[in-house]
Amino acid sequence: MTRSAGSLKGAYGALNGVYWMLCCVAYAFSSNFLLARGYSNSQLGAIVAAGYVLGLVLQPVAASIADRTARAPVAVITAGTILTGGLALALLALPGRSLAVTTAQVLFLTQVSVLQPLVNAFAYYIERLGTPIPFGACRAAGSLSYGLLAAALGGLIRRSGENVIPASGLITAVLMAALMAWFATAGTPADAAEDRVAAQKKAAGGVLQNRSFRAVLAASALLYFGHTFQSGYLIQIVRGVGGDDADMGMLAMYVAVLELPAMFLFERLLRRFGCGRLLRCAAVCFAAKNLLVLAAGSLGTLYGAMSLQLGAFALFIPASVRYAGELSGPDDANRAQAYVTAMCTVGSVCASGFGGVLIDALGLRAAIGAAAVCSCAGAVIMTLGVKTARADK
Numbered sequence: 001m002t003r004s005a006g007s008l009k010g011a012y013g014a015l016n017g018v019y020w021m022l023c024c025v026a027y028a029f030s031s032n033f034l035l036a037r038g039y040s041n042s043q044l045g046a047i048v049a050a051g052y053v054l055g056l057v058l059q060p061v062a063a064s065i066a067d068r069t070a071r072a073p074v075a076v077i078t079a080g081t082i083l084t085g086g087l088a089l090a091l092l093a094l095p096g097r098s099l100a101v102t103t104a105q106v107l108f109l110t111q112v113s114v115l116q117p118l119v120n121a122f123a124y125y126i127e128r129l130g131t132p133i134p135f136g137a138c139r140a141a142g143s144l145s146y147g148l149l150a151a152a153l154g155g156l157i158r159r160s161g162e163n164v165i166p167a168s169g170l171i172t173a174v175l176m177a178a179l180m181a182w183f184a185t186a187g188t189p190a191d192a193a194e195d196r197v198a199a200q201k202k203a204a205g206g207v208l209q210n211r212s213f214r215a216v217l218a219a220s221a222l223l224y225f226g227h228t229f230q231s232g233y234l235i236q237i238v239r240g241v242g243g244d245d246a247d248m249g250m251l252a253m254y255v256a257v258l259e260l261p262a263m264f265l266f267e268r269l270l271r272r273f274g275c276g277r278l279l280r281c282a283a284v285c286f287a288a289k290n291l292l293v294l295a296a297g298s299l300g301t302l303y304g305a306m307s308l309q310l311g312a313f314a315l316f317i318p319a320s321v322r323y324a325g326e327l328s329g330p331d332d333a334n335r336a337q338a339y340v341t342a343m344c345t346v347g348s349v350c351a352s353g354f355g356g357v358l359i360d361a362l363g364l365r366a367a368i369g370a371a372a373v374c375s376c377a378g379a380v381i382m383t384l385g386v387k388t389a390r391a392d393k
Helices: 005-028 030-036 041-066 072-093 099-127 135-160 164-183 193-209 211-232 234-240 245-264 266-295 299-310 313-328 330-362 364-385
Strands: none
Touching: 005 030, 005 099, 005 135, 005 164, 005 211, 030 041, 030 099, 030 164, 030 234, 041 072, 041 099, 041 330, 072 099, 072 164, 099 313, 099 330, 135 164, 135 245, 135 266, 135 313, 211 234, 211 266, 211 313, 211 330, 211 364, 234 245, 234 299, 234 364, 245 266, 245 299, 245 313, 266 299, 266 313, 266 364, 299 313, 313 330, 330 364
């Protein structure tokens, strides 16, 4: 069945919305869930890091499968979503702190991580159907959904306990699976298997040989250390300035809403400045945000520091997706996105694994300081190393 361009764009925006709601459950509220179940900061850091490591291993495998045939992306995302929902159900059913809870949480985080490059690259799948996708606007739907769920969960946890977290994950996974079922009826892009294989081999080698792309990969890992520390240990940061779970939820919503203008206007900004300049701007904002969070001593100043999300994460996500797509082309889009996501995952693994240990051993401020140093290093590499994609081919 052929779908209209408007319905395909709307459905991709909705897909971003439900996927980033899963990210909200998995990344923003893992600390709340595991601390409520009796885990320490070090233990929750190890659990989140393990999820990221497994995701790092499986992302290129899933991306390679998704790149094999025209129909594969729908099947791979659908299967991953169903598995994610099953793991959320297991977390909801399992009580207390146990090996089963630990295993289910690790695998839940793994599945959400594996889905990210596939959802990003799915825009190219839709474009092969003949519908251009305004990625920034569609990704903005993800930020809006993330923020609304974060605000709701903050209050719900206070009233009903930590089980609302996996329950929310289950509901969003069901919604995402329903959307993928809709996409399965939307048609299939033209597929020439031999041409695709040759293009994939050429693009996969070429994109990694590009010096600017390697700089983006290295900088992404360092920038994501700071970003993941802030998002993964946000409840500790908020409590450190006198807040609680509800305050964390409102702060997360505020940060997500700040992302909307840059994402909605991304295509216009891209035409005006290009991916290289936007990535440099994002890197500098990441570094400045981490430094200001380090200096924050109250909830008000923390809000001020987090306001730089407007130019940090909000620009980095769509710019990195377009940058990888420009260098690789649509036939290897899943794999190129997996490279970027993999390096972000490396930073996330280190932030999750070492963050909890640093908090327990040296205190919250020392851990925030380490995150700020990594972000500043990433900003330097991005500023000096990235060029416009077209000029660097």
